[in-house]
Amino acid sequence: MFESSFRKLGIISKNNRKKIIILWVILFLVMLPFASLLFSETSYNLTNSIITKNSMSYEASSILDSQFPSSASGGSASSIIIVTNNTPVNNLKDSGNLRNLTDTLNSYFETVPGYTNTTSIYGLENTTLHETVPGLKAGLSGTASLINGTTEFYNNINSTMGFEYGLPALYLNTYAKILITENASYARNASYNTTINASKNISNIIPLAVLYTNTFSQYWNATESSNLTSTRISNMSLAINSTLNNGSFQYASRSIYPLMYEIRNFTSLHSYNSSPSSTTYNTSYLIINGSYSINATAYGFIASYLNASVSRFVQKSMNIGLNPTADSIKNLSVSFQVNATLNVFAHNPLVSVNPLSINSFVNFLYGTNASIATSQEMLDNDFSSFAILPSSYVYHQFVGYDNSTTILVVSFDQNTSASLITSIDNITSTYKSTIPNSVYLVAGSSALDNQLAGESLNGMAKALIIGIILSVVIIGLFFRSPIAAFIPLLIFGFSAVISMGINGLIYKYVLHTSISFITPTLLLILILGLTSDYIVYIMSRYRQELRKNSADPIPESAQWAGHAVFTSGLTVALSYIVLWIADVPIFSDSGLTNAIGVSVSIMLANTLLIALLATFGKKLFWPSKIAENKKFPFEHTMTKIAGGVIHNKKKLTVVFVLVTLLGLYVYSVTPSSMDVFSLVPSSSGIQALEQVNASFHGDFFDRGYVILNFSSPLIVNGQYNTTELNQVTGVEKALMTDNAISQVYGPTYPFGYNVNISAVANYPAQDSKLYYEYMNDSIGQNPHYAMITFQLAEVAWNTYSSNAVSNLPGVIDKATTDPSYTYVVGGLTQGLNDAYSYTAQTFSKLVPILAIAVFVVLMIQLSSLLTPIRLIIMVMASVVVSLAVTYIIYFNVLGLPILIFLPLFSFITLLAVGLDYDIFMITRAREAVIKGMSNEDAIRTSIIENGGVIITLGLLLFAIFFSLTFSGIGIIQEIGTGLALGVLIDTFISWPFFVPAIMLIMKKYNWWPSKMSKER
Template sequence: IIIKEVNNQSIIIQLINEIINQNTFNEFIAKNITATFIAKNIFNNIKYNPYFYFNNLTFIKFLIKIINNNNLNNTIRDIIINNDLKDFPIILKDDIKSIFIDETHGIFLIIVFSNHYPSDVEVEKDLKVFDKIKKDTKINNAEIYITGISLLSHEIKIGAENALYTIIPLGLVITFLIVSLYFRSFVAGAVVLALFTIVIVTAFALNYIVLGIWLNRNISFVSPSIVLVLTLGLCSDYSVYLLRRYQLERNEGKSKDEALVTVTYWSSRGVITSSLAVFFSYVILSLMNVPLFGDTAIANVIAVASTMITCLLFFPSLLYALGDKVFWPKRTKGYEIKLSKVYEFNLKHKNEIVLLLTAITLVSLLFVSNITTVLDVPPLMPPSEVQKGTLLFYSTIGSSISPIYIYVEGNGKVLIDENLNSTYLNYISSIADNISKIKDVKYVYTLDRPFGEKIDLNNVFSNETIKKIFLPSIERFIGTSNNGVLIEVVINKQPFSLDAIKVLQEIRSAIPSNKEFKVYIDGVTQMSYDSKTVTDGVTPIILLGLILVIGILLFLQLISVLIPIRLILTILSSVAWSLALLYIAYSLSFNLPIINAVPLFLVVTMLGVGVDYDIFLLTRVREEVLKGKSDEEAIKIALEKTGTSIMILGLLLGITFLLLLIPDFPLLNEIGFAIGLSVLFDSFIIVPFFVPSIMLIAKKWNWWPSKLKR
């Protein structure tokens, strides 16, 4: 049978069916002919399809199976399970296949698109669906993971919440035990926790009003943990410091009223100075709006203000009401470490101590100079299926799900009567050509490369059939306003990493300038780059501002030039030691990145919190000097009277921050490790040894230009 010049496929099929019905033609052969005809017809119609091509060896066999089998699902399932990709009847083109398949590592990618950013509730539903799919899908030796930016955010949030539920109960128990043992009174421990409860409820309520309602800002996942830990530490420090001074005055035979007058007149000065230092530290940090810690700084400002007001106004009233009952059941002197030998050691070896600790600081600075920071979140998030899948995906396929987005906006229209504006096209093409030459760029997708490989748009738009095939894919890169074009760049680097930032900088340099267009860049790599740029840029400004503010604050309090300089340098020594250990532990040992804001947050926190212990010692030294003691005698008395308290206070705050090491959450671990160690260094080494040694060397120059009246 010869059929000539028949354009309608249905006529052929109808004819073949009629022949079969007449029983004059073998049914199997007829179906073979039908499959062959359909295959050739499809080949001709979609030979220009950019996504896939048909396997000449297996496609006709596939059609025959379909014609001979009424169960289409089973037929297709059988082909997928029992055949290699190269034997499939329909094969993706290489440039499309490489987006979804990494044959080297045996990875297959399925991308699910959403028309909006999913909420937490929707993410939870997605995870449940995924768990069901994972249980129902049984593929030999195959591991299935799910990832995506919304899932990463959700997992981090859940991890932060779980960390909070672990840290705070432990922090409360440890604080209660340390305070109770120090004063040998369970009432004292309970009073400190009650004070913390009042402060934190007030602080969270004010934060909700200021951040949530007034500023309409969402706080980052690290904020609640840091605010709670800092507030617990500061509240414990200030209340224990005031409580200890009251106890000492009572032990010396003073009446309750006299003891409270001394506490409010002398000790409150130390609390005011130290809390103002912490307050202004976070005020300066909040004004710079540092990524990740900008809202945390605002929350800390409110928490510190609440702590200061409560400890200075409410706590003395509570102490007056309770009196000596606060030390029930034993009104003893409490637990105390005799630090007279520490003073004698400092007096005898003051020069050696200063030289040794200065040398350690200089060596630490060598390690600190090697620290490189970046907003590289995935390696630092809590371990989960999402994290494992993300790291696996980024290390093999690259940044396909998190590309670099370049948006080019002009004044004219991109698409005019289904034809591309040549002005746009030429500029977009030049950008894509330049970027595609960069070593670590894997794919560039835009108008003339809708599938990664550059195509001849003249041929595409000159043929209506081909044009209809390609135009929907090209329109994907045109903005809804028809005056902007999107360029997607996939690189071979983990998109949050420093290596990705370096590639991004090359990409930015490769974009030719054109006055007719505005170019915008977005994506997680750009976000990481912006975060690092902002943090690196504002760090010197914040440090200078803090040093200036704290220097002026201390000068007004002590009327001394040397003490503020010495105080800032010794605090920064503890910061240097802590950062050096952070670098050795996390960068060198664990091969983990250091988040760019962690060193800055450490410096800001320590220039505020670290002032506490130094000021507590200094105010007592100054008090004794004003009472007529020599500098040496004043330092000895101050160490004996406040040294133990300072160590206990440092232990309280240091352990509270070190609790952040308990959750398996490296980002929080880094913060807790750095601040916790720095606080312990400050309270157990800097204040008891470094500070007195320097003061013993400086003697009368400690107070210059003032002349303290003895």
């Protein structure tokens, strides 16, 4: 059917050959500027490529974006992550070198357009010191000042007591001594003179001391003398009271009168006279303690900042003496400040204090300013000895638990280039000798994209170069002509440029989306392979017609070979359109691009090639001579094969069934997965992810998350809803008990550990605020939502993590007995699981649909019902066997995962491409039957005439598909191996042996229900 249409098309192409050549050249030139669009629309972001719509991970991602914008990916347009390994941060020398490296990198980044900032553990330490040390210095200065003030106060009280009680005590003691030998009058005069002389030695207040002595001695003299000491003391106390109540003295002593009055309230002359030193100390303590207790500023500083009682502070300050040395004040100040610092940061979730080094740091800070102390602290210490440093929570966001793996995050507000990574590598390489055995890896989405882009393009170039060389060599040997060898390459060039131009325009201006990184490679290799096959097949038929001395070989070649190429290409294009519609992650966009590419190749083969053959004829096969009735390539071998197949058709059929069943068994027992990252090159970015996973107790970069949706809000009128919050805690604790999860963060685990809400309310205000801020970050803008983030113990993409996330619903469901929430799970692992499920489901639906579509096309083209069924079954059997061999190579031998995409893409591609040779054989056999041959003779003729060209075509396509294994990208290598083996099996086993054996058994039913009639 339709053969005559292709005959007419061949005649048209021949008669209008110049116009056709010119039209294709014009189209080539028009599309040439747009060919590069396909590469500009290529995405190298693996994570974004695997998200499937209408999946749980997609729903979770949507909720994350809307309810938790601060947690959603965003912020800077691009970020680079530098991972250092074997760079101990708790070793002074290595730590200093690593800090210098950070400074050197920052200096370079300042010159890079779009650079915004670098976040590193050293930057955070520097910031922590700059933010805290000035406060410590102020507190230290305040402490020293208050201690100084206390000792001065103590000294003042001591002096005042010496004045207030000391002079009267001197008077009494002198009086008592003299009275032993002299009379009372003499004793009074002598005591007065002694006391007056003493008062004149009290500096600064001599006049007041003299007035005080005169006044109290007058009151004393007015009292009745007594020989009783107690009476004399009582009388002197009355004299003191009378003096203090004396208006003239009150006026004269107004500067110290309040203190003198207060002293009188706290102690007595009797106590002082009995024990001057202890009385002075105790009285001073009571007065100072009382003064500070009612002074809000002093009390607040001592109680709140120093975390000390007023009594303890006063005692400690007084204990260093009335005239303390500078060192004693310093030591006491440092002691109080150390305690204060420990107290200030006791509940701070972001800053911690090193109890082993804080004392020495505060000692140093006492004698210098905050700026110098901060700089010196950074220079002289590492993270084992920094006095003040980020908390464990913050620290382990940038330093692994081995204390020798660190992360630097470099942010830009525009996309970065691959040259940036090269510059970073150049800078870090100079430190490899400075820090022995150190390793520096560049990661981050931008870096991974750039690295994968470079590796993909290099891999594509390798595969193309190898494929082109092999195709030119094979075709050149087949036609024995250097000119003929390059004709398929010429047509490939036209097809590649035009296809890429069309695809680029469609994706950029129509679909407004990007394509997967593997799509350009698969497109170009597929076009190279199929174009070469189609061109060689038509050229071979043309050469056959020349050898038959056909008067006009063009129409005959176009009618039969052109029709066969169209039928084959149509099934290929149809298969890929089905793949595109299926919207399978990573591979679907290759469906559209490949369908367009194959369609262009079909048109080129049936028009431009025909025009070239019509224009140049035999010259295209120079220097090979086209002799009449010359044997077909491999004719002797093919004749023997045909005879063997005819005589052993039943045995071959049994072998076919057994091989198929064996392949089916291997295919069914080998597990597939979505472990994509294990099959991309082990670049710096991938190595960095693996190193961080080993050092940070799990997949630090690709954390998953659970979003809970409650029927009641978690926050009502600014207050936490404890009922819902307790359920959140239940889920958090359940996740923490899962061995596959190493860390959990959420509303009640804001810093990776459970937080008691009631306790937080009693923390210092600045600390409580921090806790509430971090807790609220995990509560949605709509407070019915709560997010719990979890870190898997192993990399997010391996089978262990995949199974763990698959089991999370069971863990969550058991967390609470009567949950009032629904939930979704998100993150890379869930995305991979969803993609796997979707792909597996799509695969189970796609293959039958595709088989039916191919059946319809073949039924129409071949005018047969049974042959299309037989073709489809046999090609599927070849695919299963080729996949089984591929599985053994990659899974059992190399220990690599089998991606779910491999069987999907292989079935879709080989179901179409694998039919090529069968179709070429069927169409030739059908042609022979139509021309009057028996079925057996027609099949024999088809094997003999087509055998050489089909083996050449198969070898050619095998070589081109196998060139994908040189790409260096595991995903493409697996697919290349699967496709190459499929072609190899079909070419050398299925086509020459199994297909004709079954055709011979079917006989006339090959064409049923058509009744073959001879060609008129």
